Amino acid sequence: MIELTINKKLYHLDVDPEMPLLWVIRDIVGLTGTKFGCGVAQCGACTIHLNGESVRSCVTRAGRAHQQEILTIEGLSAANEHPLQQAWLHFDVPQCGYCQSGQMMSAARLLKEIPQPTDKDIDDAMSGNLCRCGTYQRIKKAIHYAAELQLKGSVTTLNHSDTNKKRNENIDKARSPEEKRALRISAYNGGAGNLSDEDQSVTSGLKSLTSSNIQEGVQHG
Amino acid sequence: MDNISRRSFLKSGALLGGGLMISFAVPARVRGLLPDVAEAAENFIPNAFLEIGTDNSIKVLLAHSEMGQGIWTSLPMIIADELDADWKDITVAHAPAAPAYKHTLFGIQITGGSSTTFSEFDRYRTAGAAARAIFLAAGAKKLGVPLAEVRTEKGYVISGDKKIAYGALVQAAAGIKPPQTVQLKVPKDWQYIGKSTKRLDGAAKVNGTAVFGMDIQGEDLLIATVVHSPVIGGKVLSYDDSLAKAVPGVVSVVQLSTGVAVLATNYYASNKAKKLLKINWDSSANESFDSRKLAATYQQLVATDGLTGLKKGTAEMQNYKAWKTIEAAYSFPYLTHAPMEPLNATVKISEDGKSCEIWTGTQMPMNEQAAAAKILSIAPEQVTVHTAFLGGGFGRRATPQSDWVSEAVEIAKVSGKYIKMIWAREDDIKGQHYRPQFAHKVKVALNAQGKPEFWHHNVAGQSIYQENGFAALVKDGVDESSIEGISDSHYLPAIPNVFVGAHATKTPVTILWWRAVGHTHTAFVMETMIDQLAHAAGKDPVNYRRDLLQGSLRSLAALNLAAEKAGWGKPLPKGHFHGVAVHHSFRSHVAEIVEISFDAADNLIVHRVTCAIDCGLTINPENIKAQMESCIIFGLTMAKYGELSITNGKVDQNNFYDYKVVRMNETPIMDVHLVPYTGQPLGGVGEAGLPPLAPALANAIFQATGKRIYQLPLMNQNLKPAKL
Numbered sequence: 001m002i003e004l005t006i007n008k009k010l011y012h013l014d015v016d017p018e019m020p021l022l023w024v025i026r027d028i029v030g031l032t033g034t035k036f037g038c039g040v041a042q043c044g045a046c047t048i049h050l051n052g053e054s055v056r057s058c059v060t061r062a063g064r065a066h067q068q069e070i071l072t073i074e075g076l077s078a079a080n081e082h083p084l085q086q087a088w089l090h091f092d093v094p095q096c097g098y099c100q101s102g103q104m105m106s107a108a109r110l111l112k113e114i115p116q117p118t119d120k121d122i123d124d125a126m127s128g129n130l131c132r133c134g135t136y137q138r139i140k141k142a143i144h145y146a147a148e149l150q151l152k153g154s155v156t157t158l159n160h161s162d163t164n165k166k167r168n169e170n171i172d173k174a175r176s177p178e179e180k181r182a183l184r185i186s187a188y189n190g191g192a193g194n195l196s197d198e199d200q201s202v203t204s205g206l207k208s209l210t211s212s213n214i215q216e217g218v219q220h221g
Numbered sequence: 222m223d224n225i226s227r228r229s230f231l232k233s234g235a236l237l238g239g240g241l242m243i244s245f246a247v248p249a250r251v252r253g254l255l256p257d258v259a260e261a262a263e264n265f266i267p268n269a270f271l272e273i274g275t276d277n278s279i280k281v282l283l284a285h286s287e288m289g290q291g292i293w294t295s296l297p298m299i300i301a302d303e304l305d306a307d308w309k310d311i312t313v314a315h316a317p318a319a320p321a322y323k324h325t326l327f328g329i330q331i332t333g334g335s336s337t338t339f340s341e342f343d344r345y346r347t348a349g350a351a352a353r354a355i356f357l358a359a360g361a362k363k364l365g366v367p368l369a370e371v372r373t374e375k376g377y378v379i380s381g382d383k384k385i386a387y388g389a390l391v392q393a394a395a396g397i398k399p400p401q402t403v404q405l406k407v408p409k410d411w412q413y414i415g416k417s418t419k420r421l422d423g424a425a426k427v428n429g430t431a432v433f434g435m436d437i438q439g440e441d442l443l444i445a446t447v448v449h450s451p452v453i454g455g456k457v458l459s460y461d462d463s464l465a466k467a468v469p470g471v472v473s474v475v476q477l478s479t480g481v482a483v484l485a486t487n488y489y490a491s492n493k494a495k496k497l498l499k500i501n502w503d504s505s506a507n508e509s510f511d512s513r514k515l516a517a518t519y520q521q522l523v524a525t526d527g528l529t530g531l532k533k534g535t536a537e538m539q540n541y542k543a544w545k546t547i548e549a550a551y552s553f554p555y556l557t558h559a560p561m562e563p564l565n566a567t568v569k570i571s572e573d574g575k576s577c578e579i580w581t582g583t584q585m586p587m588n589e590q591a592a593a594a595k596i597l598s599i600a601p602e603q604v605t606v607h608t609a610f611l612g613g614g615f616g617r618r619a620t621p622q623s624d625w626v627s628e629a630v631e632i633a634k635v636s637g638k639y640i641k642m643i644w645a646r647e648d649d650i651k652g653q654h655y656r657p658q659f660a661h662k663v664k665v666a667l668n669a670q671g672k673p674e675f676w677h678h679n680v681a682g683q684s685i686y687q688e689n690g691f692a693a694l695v696k697d698g699v700d701e702s703s704i705e706g707i708s709d710s711h712y713l714p715a716i717p718n719v720f721v722g723a724h725a726t727k728t729p730v731t732i733l734w735w736r737a738v739g740h741t742h743t744a745f746v747m748e749t750m751i752d753q754l755a756h757a758a759g760k761d762p763v764n765y766r767r768d769l770l771q772g773s774l775r776s777l778a779a780l781n782l783a784a785e786k787a788g789w790g791k792p793l794p795k796g797h798f799h800g801v802a803v804h805h806s807f808r809s810h811v812a813e814i815v816e817i818s819f820d821a822a823d824n825l826i827v828h829r830v831t832c833a834i835d836c837g838l839t840i841n842p843e844n845i846k847a848q849m850e851s852c853i854i855f856g857l858t859m860a861k862y863g864e865l866s867i868t869n870g871k872v873d874q875n876n877f878y879d880y881k882v883v884r885m886n887e888t889p890i891m892d893v894h895l896v897p898y899t900g901q902p903l904g905g906v907g908e909a910g911l912p913p914l915a916p917a918l919a920n921a922i923f924q925a926t927g928k929r930i931y932q933l934p935l936m937n938q939n940l941k942p943a944k945l
Contacts, residue, residue, distance in 0.1 A: 016469065016489070016490075018489075019487070019489040020489060023487050023488045023489040026488070027444065027486075027487035027488055027489070028487060030438060031429070032429070032432075032435070032436035032438065033428065033429015033430065034429070035433075035435070035561075035562070035612075036435065036488070036563065036643070037561050037562070037563070037646065038646040038876050038877050039492075039645055039646055039876075040646075040876055040877075040878070042876055042877035042878050043561065043646075043877050045561060072429070073428060073429035074428065074429050074430075076428065077428070080424055080427060080428055084427075085427045085428060088423070088427040089419065089423050089424065089427060092419055092420050092423060092843060092844070092847065093423075093427075094289075094420065094422070094423060094426035094427065095289030095290070095291070095847065095851060096288055096289030096560070096561065096562070096610070096611060096612050096613045096614075097289070097422065097425075097426030097431050097433075097610065097612070098433060098560075098561040098562045098610075098612030098613060099561045100426055100427060101429050104427065122885065123885055123886040124886075126885040127884040127885045127886040128884075129884075129885070130561065130877060130882055130884065131561070131854075132559060132560055132561045132613045132615070132855070132882060133289045133561075133613060133851045133854075134850055134851040134852075134853065134854025134855055134883070134888075135847075135850070135851070136854065136883075136884075136885045136888040137850055137888055137890070137891050138847070138850070139885070140885070140888070
């Protein structure tokens with residue numbers, strides 16, 4: 001018996017521990033948002049999060065995930081409110097749409113690790129995800145936009161626009177792009193930077209809205 | 222065949238939805254596409270594209286399949302404009318397999334040839350207008366005012382300060398006879414056409430709820446995988462399934478005309494068992510077939526004249542004293558489509574065997590229906606085809622042989638089970654239906670002004686139409702799709718003497734249309750040759766083309782726009798080079814300018830592609846841009862990596878690790894511009910952006926390396942920048 005928590009829901013599954021998670025998720029649990037594209041970790045269509053890390057579910061054994069946390073595209077948010085989903089819709093990214101679940105799960109992992117990624121960061125994180133429709137340019141734009149939404153969205157929710165302004169001023173004062181990015185990451189992670197106590201509360205809110213948005217969404221769903 | 226009468230549609234609509242299903246007649250022939258000419262409807266045939274609910278919901282039924290190209294949004298835009306619908310009320314569904322949804326030009330139900338929008342523009346507008354006319358009549362009656370005193374706006378019939386929603390008129394409308402003629406709007410009154418509109422399938426495609434064929438689920442549904450012959454065309458002699466059957470979850474193993482299928486409760490078990498099958502194949506028919514040897518044969522063929530595809534002018538080339546003569550021979554490999562969603566189909570045959578349901582993503586629903594009916598010896602009407610979203614098509618899901626659906630139906634028939642057949646990626650790559658291998662040979666004589674006086678061109682390759690049951694489209698032995706882009710080149714008006722010859726070859730390999738079809742290779746030859754001629758004439762490549770395109774103003778406009786936006790002729794960063802190509806296909810005209818460099822390790826870097834398209838009227842401009850981006854990436858994959866080779870009858874490639882496609886880190890900046898609409902006929906956008914990419918890239922490579930490219934793909938050609 002394998003125990004899996006998928007999108008915050010616990011499943012007790014009588015499956016072969018060798019069965020790849022992809023087929024457990026699709027054929028046994030019945031969540032079909034995660035896609036089969038190649039079966040050999042070449043295309044990324046099956047990307048999911050296992051304990052917050054993105055993995056190719058087509059080559060990840062169920063046994064490896066026993067008593068662990070899985071997040072699939074269905075758990076990203078309750079109603080397309082995740083910044084990536086908003087950004088994907090904003091740029092009309094999908095065409096056939098088949099690869100997009102995997103694209104978004106890879107992007108979600110990227111934004112957790114690097115909240116304000118550069119083009120190079122995106123290339124590095126996303127080149128394992130194929131798209132035959134060629135939506136790469138829009139994906140790249142959408143990831144940058146989602147990164148901005150993450151920053152803005154959290155502050156709007158907390159209604160601390162003044163604090164946001166101050167924090168942005170701090171970031172704007174930073175000299176180099178690297179420094180700016182470091183500050184943004186620091187803010188995102190709840191780090192001190194040059195921020196006041198009030199800012200700290202905002203950034204912790206930020207964190208919950210970005211990295212934990214996923215879990216919050218799942219509780220509704 | 223046309224057994225769906227208007228009456229039955231009205232009846233079934235009322236029964237099924239509790240709403241009004243408007244059926245109406247539109248002209249059988251396609252009329253002029255000028256949008257400002259209101260057209261009378263006559264020569265009625267039954268059609269059904271709209272279903273309007275009492276809740277004001279407006280369901281638009283698509284006669285074509287959504288495979289990424291955006292018709293899920295653009296066809297509703299067209300119908301909504303004439304209907305005066307509120308966009309928020311629109312829902313969309315694929316139409317069933319039925320004669321009412323046959324292609325207005327091709328006469329079969331098919332999505333292809335980048336033709337959906339231009340072939341449906343009149344039919345969908347008429348559909349919307351006919352419905353609106355009924356609502357006007359129903360609204361006037363209900364409001365108690367003369368017809369002349371009502372108008373429509375965003376889902377309402379309005380008279381003075383009184384208004385009534387379409388949904389509230391559904392019952393009344395059902396009793397009103399559809400009009401014999403309808404008045405179509407003039408472009409200035411369009412609300413939706415021409416305005417960038419977000420995809421209606423977007424929301425479902427960002428949260429995993431969009432249902433592809435792969436995602437069909439059902440109680441007692443078994444998963445079937447298939448072992449196909451390693452050598453193309455091989456047949457099963459015998460097999461041992463003892464190990465396969467021992468895998469937990471495996472339900473049965475059945476022999477098919479195409480291989481052996483394993484049915485199991487899940488894909489993992491089926492796929493595991495599949496690998497444990499021991500099969501003896503009869504591979505004798507094709508085990509000596511080699512695609513590289515075929516290429517050598519083709520080169521010999523194109524040295525001779527094929528059957529005449531086009532002859533223009535009377536002069537004889539051999540008597541002409543050319544200022545210069547340029548000759549080149551080209552070679553192109555087989556290509557596979559490799560859509561992201563591997564082929565699959567779900568089939569449920571009724572217990573009495575007299576009806577069948579099929580769920581799949583297909584570009585040809587009626588074709589699948591007919592094939593299934595034949596296999597099951599039942600009438601086509603007894604086969605219901607549910608078209609799911611297509612996880613990419615590119616032509617692969619328009620298979621006249623109905624290969625994968627037929628296989629799934631055979632599995633269901635032989636096993637007696639309700640099954641979902643799933644091909645592995647390897648089955649897809651090795652599953653044939655390839656873009657044919659081709660060779661070209663071109664000889665061009667230039668006059669003293671450096672302009673082509675004679676163009677002599679031979680091609681060799683398999684005939685897509687001949688081999689796919691469309692022999693009627695083969696004229697005098699020449700398949701137009703083998704020479705399209707040459708025989709209808711936009712340069713023809715500028716070239717006095719032209720011969721285009723075609724050799725139709727036969728091989729054991731099953732071939733099929735592949736995104737942009739013949740233009741995938743013909744545009745490459747035309748545009749790299751023109752570039753070579755410009756070089757020989759000592760002319761700038763853009764200016765040389767401008768001179769030759771004075772009789773093809775739409776191509777010229779696209780070229781000029783691309784050149785302007787790319788900054789053609791202006792200095793580029795050191796080590797960067799531009800290449801240009803412009804091509805006319807699928808009723809559109811596209812120019813692309815590619816900017817490249819080589820990195821320190823001599824890797825080719827494609828920095829930017831500037832694209833300009835004239836597709837006439839732009840229905841959904843942002844989607845046109847998206848389609849150009851899609852074509853550019855597809856074309857870049859073809860140029861860099863596209864090669865499907867066969868050795869000893871076996872396909873050499875397996876999966877994405879050896880059939881490579883372009884990834885995010887290779888993606889250039891793509892800058893797409895639309896030539897403004899000034900009344901040009903409507904063109905297609907799903908393919909026209911592909912043909913110019915590879916030649917523009919090759920022409921840029923020439924600028925960087927001094928080396929001309931005569932075959933694709935580029936990989937393994939050891940390209941190196943010239944010493945600067």
